[in-house]
Amino acid sequence: MNAFGLIQIGLILSSTTIISSLQCNHLPFQQRKVIENSLRLLDKMGKEFPQQCLREKMSFRFPTQVLQPRQKETVGAAIEEIFQHIFYIFSKNLTLAAWDRTVLDQFQNGLYLQIEQLEACVIEKHTQHCQSKEVSRLKLKKYFQKIDCFLKDKQHDLCSWEISRAEMRRCLQLIDKVTRKL
Amino acid sequence: DTGWQELPGCQAVAGTGCDFSSAISEYYDAHYVRVRAQAGPLLSPWSKVLEMVPEQVAQIGPPGLELQSTNGVVKVMVSPPEANQRKKMWIDNLSFKYNLVFWENSSHAQLQSKNIFPVDTIDGLAPDSTYCFKVQANLPKEGKQGLFSPTSCVKTTQKVNDSLCPTNLSILALNMKFQLLWNSQENQDVNYNVQYLLGFWKKLHDDYSDKWLSVPRCENITSTWCNFSSIITTTGFHYLRVQAREGHNKSCFSKEVRVDPLKTNGIGPPGVRLDLSDTLLHILISPPGGAEDEVMRDHYDLSYRILYWKNSSDMKEEVKQKEVKQTIATVPDVSPSTLYCVKVQAFSEPYNKSSAYSQQECIHTPAGTPLPLVIFGIFMGALLVVLLVATPLVFVLYQAYNKIKYVFFPSCQPPLNIEGLGARPFSSPYLSAAAEESVENCCVIESMVTEEGNQIVFTDYKHSNQSSRDSGNYSNDDNTSGSKGSKETLDKEMV
Numbered sequence: 001m002n003a004f005g006l007i008q009i010g011l012i013l014s015s016t017t018i019i020s021s022l023q024c025n026h027l028p029f030q031q032r033k034v035i036e037n038s039l040r041l042l043d044k045m046g047k048e049f050p051q052q053c054l055r056e057k058m059s060f061r062f063p064t065q066v067l068q069p070r071q072k073e074t075v076g077a078a079i080e081e082i083f084q085h086i087f088y089i090f091s092k093n094l095t096l097a098a099w100d101r102t103v104l105d106q107f108q109n110g111l112y113l114q115i116e117q118l119e120a121c122v123i124e125k126h127t128q129h130c131q132s133k134e135v136s137r138l139k140l141k142k143y144f145q146k147i148d149c150f151l152k153d154k155q156h157d158l159c160s161w162e163i164s165r166a167e168m169r170r171c172l173q174l175i176d177k178v179t180r181k182l
Numbered sequence: 183d184t185g186w187q188e189l190p191g192c193q194a195v196a197g198t199g200c201d202f203s204s205a206i207s208e209y210y211d212a213h214y215v216r217v218r219a220q221a222g223p224l225l226s227p228w229s230k231v232l233e234m235v236p237e238q239v240a241q242i243g244p245p246g247l248e249l250q251s252t253n254g255v256v257k258v259m260v261s262p263p264e265a266n267q268r269k270k271m272w273i274d275n276l277s278f279k280y281n282l283v284f285w286e287n288s289s290h291a292q293l294q295s296k297n298i299f300p301v302d303t304i305d306g307l308a309p310d311s312t313y314c315f316k317v318q319a320n321l322p323k324e325g326k327q328g329l330f331s332p333t334s335c336v337k338t339t340q341k342v343n344d345s346l347c348p349t350n351l352s353i354l355a356l357n358m359k360f361q362l363l364w365n366s367q368e369n370q371d372v373n374y375n376v377q378y379l380l381g382f383w384k385k386l387h388d389d390y391s392d393k394w395l396s397v398p399r400c401e402n403i404t405s406t407w408c409n410f411s412s413i414i415t416t417t418g419f420h421y422l423r424v425q426a427r428e429g430h431n432k433s434c435f436s437k438e439v440r441v442d443p444l445k446t447n448g449i450g451p452p453g454v455r456l457d458l459s460d461t462l463l464h465i466l467i468s469p470p471g472g473a474e475d476e477v478m479r480d481h482y483d484l485s486y487r488i489l490y491w492k493n494s495s496d497m498k499e500e501v502k503q504k505e506v507k508q509t510i511a512t513v514p515d516v517s518p519s520t521l522y523c524v525k526v527q528a529f530s531e532p533y534n535k536s537s538a539y540s541q542q543e544c545i546h547t548p549a550g551t552p553l554p555l556v557i558f559g560i561f562m563g564a565l566l567v568v569l570l571v572a573t574p575l576v577f578v579l580y581q582a583y584n585k586i587k588y589v590f591f592p593s594c595q596p597p598l599n600i601e602g603l604g605a606r607p608f609s610s611p612y613l614s615a616a617a618e619e620s621v622e623n624c625c626v627i628e629s630m631v632t633e634e635g636n637q638i639v640f641t642d643y644k645h646s647n648q649s650s651r652d653s654g655n656y657s658n659d660d661n662t663s664g665s666k667g668s669k670e671t672l673d674k675e676m677v
Contacts, residue, residue: 025531025532025533025534026444026530026532026533026534027532028532029483029532030444030532033416033417033480033481034417037416037417038417077323080323081323084274084276084277085274087276087382088273088274088275088276088277091276091386105380105382106380106415106417106418108380108382109380109381109382109415109417109418109419110415110417110418111382112381112382112385112418113381113382113417113418113419113442114417119322119323134238137324138210138235138237141210141237141273142210144273144274145210145273148273
């Protein structure tokens, strides 16, 4: 208990319920950290892209226009959508990918926290129905549907997972660039 | 009129509606539908075109619901809509938010509504009562509310009040060092096991009971606290629970507590050091968490609030404030012979958190010297330095000048009756030593007279022999030795 002698000066007790707060100030700063961390973990969970999978590489054509910073809110909603989709993809059957499970779990955990916090903050502004937001959302759904179908068709084998991982890395890097500008 | 296709199952329909699901394969693309009536050979014109995107107009179907009544609580398991369908409208079934509505099956039942995870527990229910449940899947971002599942009812059991279960879980967190504390009964024979779960597992549809892991160094312990800093990461949250075990068969889990590291954590006070230089007071701040640990600075975007004031016993001085982002701050123009006191607080603007103030540090500024005295002192010092440096330098230069003057421009010239000298520009004994010897070989012959002086002369010869070799100065200048000089030169010839 000696090590905690200073606790008297700065202790914070948390209650047993979830501290839900709509304090969103920390979100932009935290988001940058989450993306950095996610990219690091994405690299760490597996090895280099296997040579034999180069033949199967497919162009999914990420809709980069959804991240064009025309309107801050639209881009924010797009980023949240992308995080949600990436979280979903990496929750599938990953046995054939043979990645480091601990690292993958941390990756998922980081993404999920960010998604949850974005939901809590964005939910206030939901009433505005924006046409451009709808168009962005549908474009992203199409893109991730392509990846989902690709994985299903290849029965979630190693190459399909490695290709998907490389594609997700690209997504996160694009988000990273946009987040730094915001 | 090209591109329009006939919808299968919707040709020659008697009623005013038809199902054309089989024709829809692209859920995110815009589709256009039009209809016309036919009465015998007569065809009506086409109706207005209806534009629709399947995904936008589609409604979310009912989810599946399973209930389990155990120990006074009800465990709820929700399966997503389209659970076993090959082709799904809602591909990402993890984005559903499930809204559970339940009520007690009595006369004046009150509907309760709760947002739940796919696998969740409902507690706070009256024992031995029947409760009915139904759940809907929503997509709040798209403003969609799904259809409710069929209602399912279950009877709650008696809650076994186990005093073994740890209660009152609380967390103390400072500078990213986390400690879990709980209450226990007085029984000494109880072992505790602290477990943690990564937060995201609850979001998935699978049962996460096998995903709980033990916190290192908190397995089979008897103390009622646990340091779980080792499992904490700055991105991501966790749930914690404590299992109490008595003997081999009795075991009980406490309620879960959620930990959001960066939100739960408290920022400790920074360290302060003061330094003085001239009229500047330097405040050196060491960040909370220590210099070696970058976590606090990296994740909180720390800034520092500095309070400083003049501590004098007679009057109350105003406390000044300064906010900085760096760990060094400077207070300019401090008054001399004053006690300045400083205390610093670290705060994080994004997280709206601040630490306690550091210990107060005070420093006494030295007695200041009045300015004219300072200027005079500097002037005298400079003067002294100049004198100390300049005097030897001047002396050395003067000496050098003399030597050079003597060597290259001697003040005395050799006599003109010595041949060959006039022509030479550097007629100096130092520089023309070799030629001098030839000069000495010239002799002036004079008649020798006295006998008495012979011996004397001889000794003189010897004497002058030596001396003449030494320096030509003496042989040239002295008149009395002039004759001797001639004799000397004669002697030399003989030698």
